Amino acid sequence: MKHLILVVILVLFSQFSFGQRPSDLELWTGGEVGFKLSKKFSGSITGQVRFNDTLTAIKKSLTEFGAQYKLGKRFSLKGMYRVTLPPNQPVQHRLAIDANCGWKEKGRPLSVKYRLRYQHVLGGNKTYIRNKIKVDYNLSKLVDPSLAYELFFRLNGKNEFRVSRLTIGLDWKINKHLELTTYFRLQDDIFIKSPERQHIIGFLLAYDLDILKTTKRAGS
Numbered sequence: 001m002k003h004l005i006l007v008v009i010l011v012l013f014s015q016f017s018f019g020q021r022p023s024d025l026e027l028w029t030g031g032e033v034g035f036k037l038s039k040k041f042s043g044s045i046t047g048q049v050r051f052n053d054t055l056t057a058i059k060k061s062l063t064e065f066g067a068q069y070k071l072g073k074r075f076s077l078k079g080m081y082r083v084t085l086p087p088n089q090p091v092q093h094r095l096a097i098d099a100n101c102g103w104k105e106k107g108r109p110l111s112v113k114y115r116l117r118y119q120h121v122l123g124g125n126k127t128y129i130r131n132k133i134k135v136d137y138n139l140s141k142l143v144d145p146s147l148a149y150e151l152f153f154r155l156n157g158k159n160e161f162r163v164s165r166l167t168i169g170l171d172w173k174i175n176k177h178l179e180l181t182t183y184f185r186l187q188d189d190i191f192i193k194s195p196e197r198q199h200i201i202g203f204l205l206a207y208d209l210d211i212l213k214t215t216k217r218a219g220s
């Protein structure tokens with residue numbers, strides 16, 4: 001327990017480290033279509049473009065395909081395949097699997113989510129285990145704020161924490177099926193000599209396509 005507390009203190013301190021190299025503002029923007037195929041099985045397709053150099057140059061573009069299976073009311077598993085296109089660089093292929101759990105007490109506006117992710121870049125030497133905890137607050141029918149923190153643990157013989165993310169977000173409910181997520185993120189290198197900090201603004205439009213309900217209406 002003492003070692004765990006020490007790691008948490010060091011990571012939080014790294015968020016305010018003065019030894020970081022300056023970085024430009026980045027913009028991550030894109031959209032996602034989610035579709036429910038059954039009560040337990042759902043899928044998603046995500047497209048995203050990321051800009052750096054003070055929002056003037058494309059850092060990378062990506063497409064991700066996901067499939068999720070609910071194990072119960074609070075638990076689920078999700079597998080993902082991502083294709084990333086960095087400018088003037090080889091195409092990257094990434095596989096990942098998530099174990100998700102969530103908690104929400106009935107009648108309370110606060111909910112807590114935890115995600116454990118294993119990810120590996122095919123043909124590369126980058127494998128991470130990522131731990132993320134997120135707190136959502138049901139503020140109104142229009143918008144819900146959220147706060148998330150994530151740690152990246154590098155494998156491949158490194159076996160050390162490498163990256164941390166602190167994200168403050170707002171989820172805007174446009175209508176029953178359409179939602180806009182906006183956020184500001186601080187991403188830091190940790191436990192290295194010359195850490196770099198990224199300041200990221202994000203916009204993600206998500207559309208929920210309930211294929212199961214549409215099929216039922218068509219059948220009736």
